[in-house]
Amino acid sequence: MDQMQPPAATVGAEAPDIPEDDNVTAVTVAGENRSEEEAQEEAREEAQEEAQEEAQEEAQEEAQEEAQEEAQEEAQEEAQEEAHTPKLWEPTEKDVARSGWFSSYFFDAPDKRFGVHKWAHYMPVYEKHLARFQGKDPVILEVGVAKGGSVEMWNRYFGGRCTIYGVDLMRKCQVMEDHFPNVHIVRGDQADPNFWRDFRTKCPKVDILLEDGGHKMHQQIRTFECMYDHVKDDGVYLCEDMCTSYRPEYGGGLGKGGTFVEYTKGLIDQMNAHHIRASRTGDHAYFPLDFRHVTASVTFYDGVVVLEKHVDHEVPYGALKGGNGQCVWCNRILAPGEAPHEKLECQSWLRRRYP
Numbered sequence: 001m002d003q004m005q006p007p008a009a010t011v012g013a014e015a016p017d018i019p020e021d022d023n024v025t026a027v028t029v030a031g032e033n034r035s036e037e038e039a040q041e042e043a044r045e046e047a048q049e050e051a052q053e054e055a056q057e058e059a060q061e062e063a064q065e066e067a068q069e070e071a072q073e074e075a076q077e078e079a080q081e082e083a084h085t086p087k088l089w090e091p092t093e094k095d096v097a098r099s100g101w102f103s104s105y106f107f108d109a110p111d112k113r114f115g116v117h118k119w120a121h122y123m124p125v126y127e128k129h130l131a132r133f134q135g136k137d138p139v140i141l142e143v144g145v146a147k148g149g150s151v152e153m154w155n156r157y158f159g160g161r162c163t164i165y166g167v168d169l170m171r172k173c174q175v176m177e178d179h180f181p182n183v184h185i186v187r188g189d190q191a192d193p194n195f196w197r198d199f200r201t202k203c204p205k206v207d208i209l210l211e212d213g214g215h216k217m218h219q220q221i222r223t224f225e226c227m228y229d230h231v232k233d234d235g236v237y238l239c240e241d242m243c244t245s246y247r248p249e250y251g252g253g254l255g256k257g258g259t260f261v262e263y264t265k266g267l268i269d270q271m272n273a274h275h276i277r278a279s280r281t282g283d284h285a286y287f288p289l290d291f292r293h294v295t296a297s298v299t300f301y302d303g304v305v306v307l308e309k310h311v312d313h314e315v316p317y318g319a320l321k322g323g324n325g326q327c328v329w330c331n332r333i334l335a336p337g338e339a340p341h342e343k344l345e346c347q348s349w350l351r352r353r354y355p
């Protein structure tokens, strides 16, 4: 026991051979590892935040842009609507009662933008024949646009609630389309049947046809012949400035054959086609009824002729006696549902009248 062995505990205490410095180094390395992770996490978080911020900013910008676009579109729509529904001068009820809308507009409206080229005494004619189309969004065709004053007048009369087709030779009339979204200008010659053939394929049937073009005889007649059946069944056809039928420079002359006034006088006979057929003389027996069937009236004014259309579903001269179902012409009691005979088609009556 001379040589004392160190206590085990001491041996154990001396055992660790890791230098203190090394120990510190190890701690530091671990610390460095953590800060790298933290840095990475921080970087990730930062990147995420940045991405979120960017996304938010983008979304905000997009929303702002959308809002701006919407506001712009709304403003444009409003402007268009305003153009479509003119809120300019309107005659008062007193004005209208005194002289009618058209005369009031023609004489009094201070804010007409385009020159109207009409005779004043046409205004009551428009009043009479166009009033029934108010509130019905009519389709209008005007032949002869010139400066566009009448197009503006129709548009304002119908409060923008109409579609207007304007036909003119002049290219510059096209400008009316920029002022009114419901106006379509078609360039063409009213005397050319090919023009009308093409036009009819592109333009719907119209409620109102106003003919105020070149006023020469062949132009008026050609337009009527090409376009009368493109007016709807209950529409109206107005031809203005028929006074040219009396003026040689337009091909007119009092009583002269081939003028528009003589042509339309011929329509009076067509209105009475049934009676002409009933005369049963020669070709008259076959006098055409077509015009009579689609036309309710032909009215002549100073310088204007107006044709009102209809569909003639009725038996024009059919009549019953005292409501007991007896035909007025042949006295036969009709079967239930049998239409009263048309006078000129009632065989018994005809036999008696023309034995």
Ligand SMILES: C[S@@+](CC[C@H](N)C(=O)[O-])C[C@H]1O[C@@H](n2cnc3c(N)ncnc32)[C@H](O)[C@@H]1O
Binding pocket: 115, 116, 117, 118, 142, 143, 144, 145, 146, 147, 148, 149, 150, 151, 167, 168, 169, 170, 188, 189, 190, 191, 212, 213, 214, 215, 219
């Ligand atoms: C009396 S102005 C029209 C006026 C217009 N409606 C107004 O009331 O203000 C006649 C128009 O018919 C056009 N015109 C003349 N001959 C034509 C033709 N053969 N075909 C189409 N338009 C014609 C002229 O260019 C002119 O613009």
